[in-house]
Every structure is written in structure tokens, then in C-alpha cells.
Amino acid sequence: MLAEVQQISEDAAKLAAAPLWSLSDEDIVDGLRTAYRLEQIAVALQARLVRQAEVRGHQTTPRWLRSHLLIDRRAARELGERAAALARHPEVEQALLDGRVDTGQATVITATIDTVATELAEAGDADADGRVAHDATTAMIELAERLPPLQLRRVGERILAHVAPQLAERTDELALTKQEERAHRARGFTLSAPVAGVVRLSGSLGVEDAALVRAALDPLCAPIVGDERNPAQRRADALAEVCRLALRTGELPATGGEPAQLSVTVAFDPLTQALGTATTDDGVRLSAESLRRLACDAKILPAVLGGAGQVLDLGRSQRLPTGTVRRALHLRDRGCAFPDCDRPPRWTDAHHVLAWTEGGATCLGNLVLLCRRHHRLIHHPTAGWQIRLGADGQPEFIPPPDVDPARVPRRNLYHLRL
Structure with a gap:
């Protein structure tokens, strides 16, 4: 086995040094995918070798790895943690070997399943036969075929509602309560002393307070045509503007006996x-x-x-449906409805499925939330995407033949109401 691995390593090194000028664009993409797949297989092999080292008594694995591989402390720790996680979840390891997930997705899945087990135990619903964990693992491996790690992590937060709805509500409530308590204790906000005219802000907020901050900032930092500021600059300007608005209200507590x-x-x-x-x-x-x-x-x-x-x-106006219709769209679509887009409702437009110029009404049954990028895509004359509402009232997108010859309708799994 060692000889074969060494031979593969030598062959890969030769290929990496080979000239690439003769490859077509399609060959470049295929080669990149194959090289990435090879990297993931190598990671799985590393994990198995690390576990074998542990079996042989190398209990101080991170230090042992650092001395033999000449890697830093963090890389050694991550390698050891990945090996342990894959050992606890052989289904995920096999999916990594089969190319169904990559290392980032595997890390998310194993962490999610471990969290599910902990939450069930704390809620008094221990997964004695492992059925819930198995179903959750299977579901997340399937979702990994379409979602990158960050989106997969977000979906994983609601995975119990999909595989064990009878347990989800109580478990989620306990988990959210503990999470909010930890976040409240960790909250903090600091402003540095000015350095070269720059004051640095840093801090942490719980999700409730963060939601309030976003609600205050977003109306003032939405992207507009011709605005050359980057998103971070828009948020900084919005924060200062919110403070100006607060000072103008006259409702802030007095300081030193005078209004703020x-x-x-x-x-x-x-x-x-x-x-x-x-x-x-x-x-x-x-x-x-x-x-x-x-x-x-x-x-x-x-x-x-x-x-x-x-x-x-402060004048910034937008053409929107009525408040009632817009709120209903937020509740139904939860963000841009285009397949697997993660843009939240505040960054979306309300798109008429049947165009207004063709008699389409501004009502829930003829509207769908789309971010600016996907709104432009849907309106592009050669894009070929079609939108319809399914039997359950949820938006479905029919891809053009060049994306899917079968034109199977797709939905947004990121915002999916499980």
C-alpha cells in the first residue's frame, strides 16, 4: 500500500509540472475538478493514517504530527480533530471517499450530527438506536450535493425538523435558550483610540440584538445604482447615520444634565x-x-x-408592494427564491411572475422575491428560466435546457421551510 501511495505521489508531481497550454477550456475545468477530488481522497487517507497512529499508542497526536509532518500547531490539531470526527461517522467518511462531499462539507456534517446528539441528550430524548443520527447524516449528505459548507451549516441547524419533527420543537427551544444565554454573556463592544484618523470597532452581539442592529442599518445601506461605496463602507455610513437620527430624536437619556x-x-x-x-x-x-x-x-x-x-x-425611495403583501412574501419565500440563493428578504425585489405589462396583478400569487442578480437573470431575454408556483404555493424555477435538459423544477433549499 505504501509503495502505491508513493507512486501516486510521484505521478501527481509529474502531472503538476506538465505544460497546460494544449488543454481546452473544458479540459481545464475537468482537470481542476479531478485534482480537487484527488485532494479530498488524500485528506481521507490522512485521517485513516492518523487513526492508525492513535491505535498504536500515539496519544499526543498533535505533537506527534507536528514533529513528523513539520506543520504548525493549528494544522496538527485540525488534522487530529478531522480524523476523530470521521472515525465517529463512518458514513461521512465513505461519502468523502466516494466524492459525494468534500472536507469542508464533511466537517460541517460531523459537527452537526454531534450537536444533534448532544441536544437530544439534553432534552431527554437520547437517540438510543442511532436512527435519528443516521437519518440526519443521510439527509445532509444528499444536501451536500447542492450546498457549499456555509449554507449546509445553516440548513443543518434545522435538520431535526426534517428528520425528526416530533423532537425538533422541544430540542430547538432548549438549544436556542442555551445559545442565547452564552451569546448574552459574550456580548461586548469596543472603540479603539484614533490611529491616523481611524477608530476601529469590534464586538459581539447576540442574534436578537444583531437583528435590531441590522433592521436599523439595512434601510440606510441598501445598494443603489451608481453608489461606488463597498458594502462595508455603506454599513459604516449607515451606523453613523443611525446615531445622527438618534441624536435628533431628543429621546436619548440626558448626559451631564443636558440632552445628548x-x-x-x-x-x-x-x-x-x-x-x-x-x-x-x-x-x-x-x-x-x-x-x-x-x-x-x-x-x-x-x-x-x-x-x-x-x-x-435622507431621501431613499423604493417601489415596493404594499406592506401587507411584502410581509407575506417575506414569510413565504424567506429571501431570494431562486434555487439555493442565500440573499435575505431585505436584499430582494418583488418580481411579477406574470409581468405587470401583461396584466399580472400585484398579489401574493403573482409575486416572488428575487435578489438583484437573479432578478436580472430572470429578465434576460436569453436566460430561459421560468417561474411558477407549485401546488403548495411555493415558487418553483424551471431551468433552461442548457442547464438541465430534463427541465426538472427546482426550489430554494437554503430557505426551504422544513
Whole structure:
């Protein structure tokens, strides 16, 4: 066996050094897939060799791996953990060998099944015969044929609702309660001291508080045509804008006996009518240009100014269905309905299945949520995708023949209501 592995290694090294200029585009793609498959098989072999080393008494596996493979501590630990996880879940290991999952998906599946077992035990529903774990493993291996690791992890959080609905509600409630308690204890938020004019923000929030933050930020940082800011810049601007809005409400708690406000002092030269460097009440220095921007807001009162100033224009309008219809779409589609797209409802448009210009109504039965990218795809004249509502009222997408010659209808498994 060792001789065969060494021969494969030598052959692979020769192939890696071979010229590639003669390959067609299709050959490049096929070669990349085959090389990736070879890498996954090698990982499975590594895991089996590590387990054999443990069987022979190498209890300090990470240290043993570091000394023999010359890898760092983290890589050694991950290799040992992967070997242990695949040993606990032989079905997943076989799927890795068969090419049905890759190492990232295998890691997600084993972690999910371990979590399911723990949650069942804590809920008093121990999986004595392993039936639930087996069904969950089988279901996730099948889902892995279409979902990458991140999406597979999200679906795995709801896997009990699919394979054991009679246990899911109580188990989920206990698991969510514990998760929320841990998140609440871990919450925190810090702002660094300014360095070269940059203040770094870092922190952690529980999902409830994070949902509130997203709800406040998203209306102010939705992508719009012609906006050259990247998503992180839009979120940063939205956070500052939410704070401006809060200061303008006059409902924040008083500080030092006065309403919450930003106080700025600035040197003023009456001879030149020029502003100097501004300083906030906590000692942060601002340029005169920054001061002028602050002065435009009626509820931020720089000490050098006494006027009310102008109200910042926040106008951003979108054409949307009525609030009731939009909320119903959110509940039904849970995000972009295109097969396996993970975009949430706040990043979607309401698309008419039968076009408005052709008499289509703005009602739940003729609308589907689509993100901007898939909205453009559906409207492209040569794309060939068709949309219909299934017998259960859920959106189905019929692919064009070049995607699936059989044109089997597809649904979004990421947002699937299990």
C-alpha cells in the first residue's frame, strides 16, 4: 500500500509540472475538478493514517504530527480533530471517499450530527438506536450535493425538523435558550483610540440584538445604482447615520444634565474669518471641513455655531408592494427564491411572475422575491428560466435546457421551510 501511495505521489508531481497550454477550456475545468477530488481522497487517507497512529499508542497526536509532518500547531490539531470526527461517522467518511462531499462539507456534517446528539441528550430524548443520527447524516449528505459548507451549516441547524419533527420543537427551544444565554454573556463592544484618523470597532452581539442592529442599518445601506461605496463602507455610513437620527430624536437619556449632543470647540480667527482645527469634548481632533459637515445637522451642535443648521436629506425611495403583501412574501419565500440563493428578504425585489405589462396583478400569487442578480437573470431575454408556483404555493424555477435538459423544477433549499 505504501509503495502505491508513493507512486501516486510521484505521478501527481509529474502531472503538476506538465505544460497546460494544449488543454481546452473544458479540459481545464475537468482537470481542476479531478485534482480537487484527488485532494479530498488524500485528506481521507490522512485521517485513516492518523487513526492508525492513535491505535498504536500515539496519544499526543498533535505533537506527534507536528514533529513528523513539520506543520504548525493549528494544522496538527485540525488534522487530529478531522480524523476523530470521521472515525465517529463512518458514513461521512465513505461519502468523502466516494466524492459525494468534500472536507469542508464533511466537517460541517460531523459537527452537526454531534450537536444533534448532544441536544437530544439534553432534552431527554437520547437517540438510543442511532436512527435519528443516521437519518440526519443521510439527509445532509444528499444536501451536500447542492450546498457549499456555509449554507449546509445553516440548513443543518434545522435538520431535526426534517428528520425528526416530533423532537425538533422541544430540542430547538432548549438549544436556542442555551445559545442565547452564552451569546448574552459574550456580548461586548469596543472603540479603539484614533490611529491616523481611524477608530476601529469590534464586538459581539447576540442574534436578537444583531437583528435590531441590522433592521436599523439595512434601510440606510441598501445598494443603489451608481453608489461606488463597498458594502462595508455603506454599513459604516449607515451606523453613523443611525446615531445622527438618534441624536435628533431628543429621546436619548440626558448626559451631564443636558440632552445628548456632540460638542465641538474650534479656534476662529476673526481677521481671516477662518476656522482652525476642531476638538470634540473627548479630545478627538477634527479638520475644519469635518466641522462644517457636522454643522449641517440640526441636532449636532458644534460649540462654534449657534444656528439650527439644515436637516440632512435622507431621501431613499423604493417601489415596493404594499406592506401587507411584502410581509407575506417575506414569510413565504424567506429571501431570494431562486434555487439555493442565500440573499435575505431585505436584499430582494418583488418580481411579477406574470409581468405587470401583461396584466399580472400585484398579489401574493403573482409575486416572488428575487435578489438583484437573479432578478436580472430572470429578465434576460436569453436566460430561459421560468417561474411558477407549485401546488403548495411555493415558487418553483424551471431551468433552461442548457442547464438541465430534463427541465426538472427546482426550489430554494437554503430557505426551504422544513
